[in-house]
Amino acid sequence: MQDLPRHRGKRNQLANEVAQKGITDSTVLEAIRTVPRHLFLDSSFEDHAYQDKAFPIGAEQTISQPYTVAFQTELLDIKPGDKILEIGTGSGYQTAILLYLKAKVYTIERQSELFKKTRLFFKKMGYRPKKMVFGDGYKGLPEDAQFDGIIVTAGAPEVPKALLSQLKIGGRLVIPIGTNTQIMTIYVRASEKEFKKQELGSFRFVPLLGNKN
Ligand code: SAM
Secondary structure: OOHHHHHHHHHHHHHHHHOOOOOOOHHHHHHHHHHHHHHHOOHHHHHHOOOOEEEHHHEOOOOOOHHHHHHHHHHOOOOOOEEEEEEEOOHHHHHHHHHHHOEEEEEOOHHHHHHHHHHHHHHHOOOOOOOOOEHHHHHHOOOHOOOOOHHHHHHHHOOHHHHHHHHEEEEEEEEEEEOOEEEEEEEEEOOOOOOEEEEEEOOOOOOOOOOOO
16 A cells, blocks of 8 residues: 555544544644554455544554644653653554654554554555564563653553652653543653542543553
């Protein structure tokens, strides 16, 4: 598949739709306008890729809805060079959005089939996360901590303590919390031991697998 003018036109429409739903950060909207989402999906989804919907990516997982990707990214408030940990690489679309914002991205995926497929895709496309790990995101990445931001792209029953401990002071964890539906939650590390929590609306995610705090 290629990236053609008709795809770019659809991306503009998608960015407008996401803006109408409340996303205001111009760099996030620019990322939605730029990253070719159709290339992160099987070719059978080419005609649907710019709908504001989640789609299957194999291994019973999904590429997140663009609005959700934009919302979580906006909440991370990324500055160029920020060190960001992503839990749930999946198709790699969210990773590519973070890379577009010039973050140094560390990303973890727990499904081996997806991990291998997306690693090859990144190579082919020239997307270069700082580190791509096959493993359990519940544990984070202690050897590379601390992070300016951590984004979890699957629903967690509760906040993994390991992820809180891997935030820099002032860093933020953006995580959907809940079992059937999730509440998008941000934790900002105010000091070594203090976290400010904010809850921001209801979403529906595939579950974060495993439960090892
Ligand atoms: N960011 C992805 C995208 O744009 O395609 C979203 C993918 S999907 C909503 C969530 C991903 O989290 C799935 O690929 C799933 O395999 C992965 N996942 C679930 N539990 C995990 C865990 N404990 N550690 C790492 N990845 C996990």
